[in-house]
Amino acid sequence: MLVENPKKQALEIIKRLSVIYPEAKTALNFTTPFEMLVATILSAQSTDKMINKITPALFKKYPGVQAFADASLAELEQDIKSSGFFHNKALNIIGAARAVVSRFGGDVPRNMADMLTLPGVGRKTANVVLHNAFGLVEGIAVDTHVKRLAGRLGLSTNTDPVKIEQDLMALIPRSEWGNFSYYLIDHGRAVCDAKKPRCPECVLNDICPSAFLFIKVK
DNA sequence: ATCCCGAGGG
DNA sequence: CCCTCTGGAT
Numbered sequence: 589m590l591v592e593n594p595k596k597q598a599l600e601i602i603k604r605l606s607v608i609y610p611e612a613k614t615a616l617n618f619t620t621p622f623e624m625l626v627a628t629i630l631s632a633q634s635t636d637k638m639i640n641k642i643t644p645a646l647f648k649k650y651p652g653v654q655a656f657a658d659a660s661l662a663e664l665e666q667d668i669k670s671s672g673f674f675h676n677k678a679l680n681i682i683g684a685a686r687a688v689v690s691r692f693g694g695d696v697p698r699n700m701a702d703m704l705t706l707p708g709v710g711r712k713t714a715n716v717v718l719h720n721a722f723g724l725v726e727g728i729a730v731d732t733h734v735k736r737l738a739g740r741l742g743l744s745t746n747t748d749p750v751k752i753e754q755d756l757m758a759l760i761p762r763s764e765w766g767n768f769s770y771y772l773i774d775h776g777r778a779v780c781d782a783k784k785p786r787c788p789e790c791v792l793n794d795i796c797p798s799a800f801l802f803i804k805v806k
Numbered sequence: 807a808t809c810c811c812g813a814g815g816g
Numbered sequence: 817c818c819c820t821c822t823g824g825a826t
Contacts, residue, residue, distance in 0.1 A: 632824070713824085
């Protein structure tokens with residue numbers, strides 16, 4: 589359900605969560621924009637902790653865009669196997685590396701439109717890379733956490749990530765677009781998890797239209 | 807709407 | 817065993 593004043597709701601959420609989660613950035617480890625891109629592609633349907641376990645050896649073995657462009661598919665698949673979806677991810681990483689080399693002079697493009705032409709890169713991945721690698725903001729990254737919390741907190745009634753992103757962009761000041769995803773992601777992992785949200789200890793439980801559904805004993 | 811596809815938790 | 821974890825392409 590949507591709250592009565594979503595804009596006010598969004599601002600209050602930002603106000604409270606920004607205090608608890610001041611970092612507001614990715615938990616993925618990286619040192620270059622292309623490493624950020626690779627880590628983000630790998631993170632699909634996987635945990636950041638799992639990806640951070642893989643990437644140190646991966647980035648040592650493939651130092652730079654050209655190394656990934658020249659990688660053997662079968663070998664890269666084995667290197668990233670534990671992240672899940674390894675065939676598609678390996679294919680996309682090599683494809684993205686080749687595209688960056690051939691079409692963008694070896695540098696990850698710094699805008700949404702160009703990012704979206706890379707294989708395996710959708711709006712979520714593009715938003716994450718633009719924000720974390722370049723400090724640029726063209727939209728709001730909507731992942732599984734943002735999707736779940738935006739719904740529970742009454743900020744959007746949509747289920748399509750693209751529509752949720754549009755809803756959020758209309759509610760939130762542009763200066764907060766980059767940080768907002770991380771407030772919801774951090775809170776989604778720490779308190780408002782998918783299965784058993786811990787509403788009694790949530791700082792938003794008094795303004796959350798879904799809280800009563802989960803608070804059993806009061 | 808469905809496929810890809812592995813690890814970890816309850 | 818089932819669900820979930822920072823999705824994207826067909």
